[in-house]
Amino acid sequence: MRTESVAAESYQASFHTAFRPDLDRLMSDIPIPSTAAVLDVPCGNGFYTRRLAERLRAGGRLVAVDVSDECLERTRAELAGVDTPVEIIEADAYKLPFPDDTFDVVWSAQSLISLDPVRAAREMYRVVKPAGLVAILEVDEFHHVLLPWPAEVEAELQAAILAASVRKYGDGVKLSPTRRLRRVLRQCGFRSVRRDTYPAERAAPFDPPTTDFLAHHLRYLRSFAYPHLPAAVRPAFDRTTDPDSPDSLFRLPDADVVLINVVYFARGK
Numbered sequence: 001m002r003t004e005s006v007a008a009e010s011y012q013a014s015f016h017t018a019f020r021p022d023l024d025r026l027m028s029d030i031p032i033p034s035t036a037a038v039l040d041v042p043c044g045n046g047f048y049t050r051r052l053a054e055r056l057r058a059g060g061r062l063v064a065v066d067v068s069d070e071c072l073e074r075t076r077a078e079l080a081g082v083d084t085p086v087e088i089i090e091a092d093a094y095k096l097p098f099p100d101d102t103f104d105v106v107w108s109a110q111s112l113i114s115l116d117p118v119r120a121a122r123e124m125y126r127v128v129k130p131a132g133l134v135a136i137l138e139v140d141e142f143h144h145v146l147l148p149w150p151a152e153v154e155a156e157l158q159a160a161i162l163a164a165s166v167r168k169y170g171d172g173v174k175l176s177p178t179r180r181l182r183r184v185l186r187q188c189g190f191r192s193v194r195r196d197t198y199p200a201e202r203a204a205p206f207d208p209p210t211t212d213f214l215a216h217h218l219r220y221l222r223s224f225a226y227p228h229l230p231a232a233v234r235p236a237f238d239r240t241t242d243p244d245s246p247d248s249l250f251r252l253p254d255a256d257v258v259l260i261n262v263v264y265f266a267r268g269k
C-alpha cells in the first residue's frame with residue numbers, strides 16, 4: 001500500500017476512534033428498517049459497515065464494496081463477532097455489480113474525495129430503489145476541523161490548503177465535496193435532497209483518542225499545507241503544533257476542537 005494511503009487510512013481510523021459516540025449518534029439518524037437491503041460504498045475499514053450491520057435483523061441484507069483488497073480485509077476483521085451476514089465484495093463504485101433499484105438504503109461516507117462525485121452519485125441513484133434513500137456523509141475541508149489557531153495562522157492556513165488543493169487536484173473544490181453535492185444529487189434525478197450538519201466537540205484537556213486524532217490532523221496539515229504557508233507565519237504554526245511548546249494546541253487549557261460533519265439525505269427517483 002502506498003505511504004499516502006496508509007497515512008490517510010490511519011487518519012480516518014483515528015477520526016473514527018476519537019468521535020465514535022458522535023458518529024454513532026449521526027448513524028442513528030439514518031432511517032434503516034431492520035429488514036432493509038443496504039449498500040455501503042465504499043466501505044474502507046468497515047467502521048460504518050459494522051454500525052449498519054448492527055441495525056439489521058433476519059431478512060435484512062448488507063453489502064459492503066470497495067476496490068481495495070486491504071480495505072475489504074479490514075472490513076472482514078471489523079465485522080468479526082457481528083451476527084448479521086455481510087456480503088463483502090470487490091467492486092468499482094462507478095460500475096456496481098447490482099441491478100437497478102436493488103437497495104433500500106445506500107450509504108457512502110467520506111469517499112467523494114477519492115471518487116468523481118457525479119459518476120459515483122449517478123451509480124448510487126441507479127441501484128437505490130425508487131422509494132429508497134441515499135445517505136452521504138461528507139465534509140468540507142475548509143470547515144471540517146476547527147481549532148483555536150492564532151488568527152494570523154488560521155487565515156493563512158486556509159489559503160495554503162487552497163493552494164495545496166489546486167496543486168494536487170487542479171482546483172479547490174475537490175476537498176469540499178459538500179459545496180456542490182446538493183446540485184450533483186439533484187442533477188442525478190433525486191427529487192428531495194436534505195442536508196443535516198452534525199458538530200462534534202472536545203474540550204481540553206483532550207482524552208488520548210482526541211490527542212491522537214489531533215496529532216494525525218496536524219501531521220496532515222504539515223505535509224499538505226505547510227509548504228504553502230508564508231515564511232512569516234511558519235514559526236507560529238510550529239509553536240502551535242509542537243506538543244512540547246507552552247503554546248501548543250495540545251496543551252492550551254482553554255482549547256476546543258470542533259468537527260463539522262454533514263449528511264445528505266437524497267430520495268425520490
Ligand SMILES: C[S@@+](CC[C@H](N)C(=O)[O-])C[C@H]1O[C@@H](n2cnc3c(N)ncnc32)[C@H](O)[C@@H]1O
Nearest residue numbers: 042043044066067068071092093109110111114
Ligand atoms: C477515504 S476512504 C473512506 C472509506 C469509508 N467509507 C470510511 O468513511 O471510512 C475512501 C475509500 O474509497 C475506496 N475507493 C476509491 N476509489 C474507489 C472506486 N472507484 N470504487 C470503490 N471504492 C473506491 C478506497 O479504497 C477507500 O477505501
